Amino acid sequence: MANKTTDMSKIRKVLKFYSNGKSKLFISNYLSLSRNTVKKYISLFEVLGLSFEIINEKTDAELELLFSHTTEESVSPKLQTLYDYFPVMERELKKVGVTIYRTWEQYIALYPDGFQITQFRHHYKIWAKRVNPVMHMNHKSGDKMYVDYAGKTLL
Incomplete structure (x- = not known):
């Protein structure tokens, strides 16, 4: 591990x-x-x-x-600004119709010399793994039924 x-x-x-x-x-x-x-x-x-x-x-x-001493890596001000933007972005992503690309466009409007889309997504993925760890749940097949609601209304 x-x-x-x-x-x-x-x-x-x-x-x-x-x-x-x-x-x-x-x-x-x-x-x-x-x-x-x-x-x-x-x-x-x-x-x-x-x-x-x-x-x-x-x-x-x-x-x-x-x-076991760990050395803290120094984070550039540009990257620190991006990490400070991610909590705001995460709240925005929970809204209907908001995408990572759209939040990146808002980020670039605020910080014109900021990261481009590829690095933006890369750093967001790293940040999300650190902030929102995943817990895998083991369950027996057929024991429970999970319904995934994909969208704001059910037809």
Whole structure:
């Protein structure tokens, strides 16, 4: 699963194997971690410049502080303006007949040097996934009936 946090015990094992000269491929196969995850922790370990003995003496909380810090990416003012526009846009999209293209036209009227339609849709998709996470519901086939009303009136 993507972006799943790694146990501190696994991080210790990664660093132990790496300190003992094992390859990254061996470590990833042995611990059932992706190669990129192994590379990430090894590169952080090398940047810190600490020995494995010092890392091994640290508690799990201290180790988590060392290895799980996330750096905030700086967002350009243009992109921040776009992200500030999205909540307004989302309310507009709930109205009948409003499309993403029409909201983009309104956005361009407000911000003439703003993003074009392709980047506008791309950033909206990213923003919507972050703001409106999806919960998949498992159900038995034929157990319930769901009716999807597509439009403002039923015929």
